[in-house]
Amino acid sequence: MQTTWRSPGLSFSYVTLEDLIPISDMLAKESVCRWLFFGPNTPETTHAYFLPFVDENNLAISEQRMPRHFVFTIRNRKRGVFIGQCALIAEEFSPGAYLVGYQIDDPFWNRGIGSEAATFLVWFASRIAGAYRLNADTAAGNKGSVRVLEKGGFVPEGRQRKYWHARGGYHDRLLFGLLTEEVEDDVLATLDRLFS
Numbered sequence: 079m080q081t082t083w084r085s086p087g088l089s090f091s092y093v094t095l096e097d098l099i100p101i102s103d104m105l106a107k108e109s110v111c112r113w114l115f116f117g118p119n120t121p122e123t124t125h126a127y128f129l130p131f132v133d134e135n136n137l138a139i140s141e142q143r144m145p146r147h148f149v150f151t152i153r154n155r156k157r158g159v160f161i162g163q164c165a166l167i168a169e170e171f172s173p174g175a176y177l178v179g180y181q182i183d184d185p186f187w188n189r190g191i192g193s194e195a196a197t198f199l200v201w202f203a204s205r206i207a208g209a210y211r212l213n214a215d216t217a218a219g220n221k222g223s224v225r226v227l228e229k230g231g232f233v234p235e236g237r238q239r240k241y242w243h244a245r246g247g248y249h250d251r252l253l254f255g256l257l258t259e260e261v262e263d264d265v266l267a268t269l270d271r272l273f274s
Contacts, residue, residue, distance in 0.1 A: 079142050081135075083198070083273050088191070090150040090198055090273075092135045093163065097151040098125050100160035104183045113220035113249075114181070115242040131165075148207060152182070152195055161186045164195040166203055166212070174210040176203055180226075192222065196230035201269040204258045211257055217242060218250035231265075232256045 082091040093101070102121040104110050111117030119127075131149040138145040148166040153159060162182035169175040180195045203209035214232055216223035232254035241251035 079139055081139065083202070084155055085194060085198070085272050087155055088161070088194060088198075089153050089155045089158075090164070090195075090202075091153070092139075092145070093128060093131055093149045093151050094135070095129075095132050097160070097163075098128055098132070100183075101128060101151070101163055104160075104162065104181060107184060109184045110181055112245075113217040113223065115217075115244050115249075144207070148176075148202065150198075152191065161191055162195065164199055166199055166207060166209070169213065172211070174208060176207065176209050176212055178212050178214040178232075187222070192226040193229045196226050196232075197269065198273060200230055200256065200258075200261060201266065201273050204261055204266055205270070209258050211255065214254040214256075215251050216254075218252050224252065227254045230256070231261060 082089055084090070102119070102124040105117050105119045105124050106121070108118050111119070128149070131147055134145045134147065135149070146168050150164050152161040152164060154161060160183065162180065164180035166176035166178060169177055178196065178199050180192055180199070182192050182195070200212065203212055212232070214227050216227065218237065233256065234252065235255045236253040238251040238253065240248040242249040
């Protein structure tokens with residue numbers, strides 16, 4: 079059963095127990111959590127959130143099936159250096175719909191990695207997970223994340239005013255969506271080659 083997918087520069091692997099240390103270090107940073115509704119987190123909080131996904135992955139692999147949620151660690155393909163994580167979290171009551179998420183560690187910002195992670199998730203959702211819809215959200219002030227989603231083909235679908243209260247202030251939540259039927263065949267063919 080395949081557990082890792084690669085592009086020329088990155089690898090995307092199902093999250094493992096060993097990955098929780100670098101994920102915890104990343105999500106303990108104020109810079110990484112600036113626009114998130116959670117964090118900075120203690121290692122215990124991060125472990126408590128991610129451990130069920132690790133357990134689910136291990137069970138799915140042992141049973142030779144796909145997990146319900148797809149949580150990946152992003153690493154440099156050649157050196158194996160931890161870069162971040164991304165995920166497709168199954169939406170309750172809507173089989174085939176997933177919430178997209180990604181966090182990139184701050185030394186790797188402004189290198190196009192967030193955009194590549196979002197593109198990988200669109201490809202994976204379309205080709206492997208059998209998704210019909212992807213949902214995403216971001217804080218209104220997070221211009222980098224808005225660009226990532228727009229480059230990935232996501233369409234703005236709404237704004238919830240003062241939705242999140244974090245770090246002493248209120249933040250509007252921007253909603254984005256993508257129907258996988260909207261992803262053009264030639265785009266998917268290009269992504270097939272990229273993530274083979």
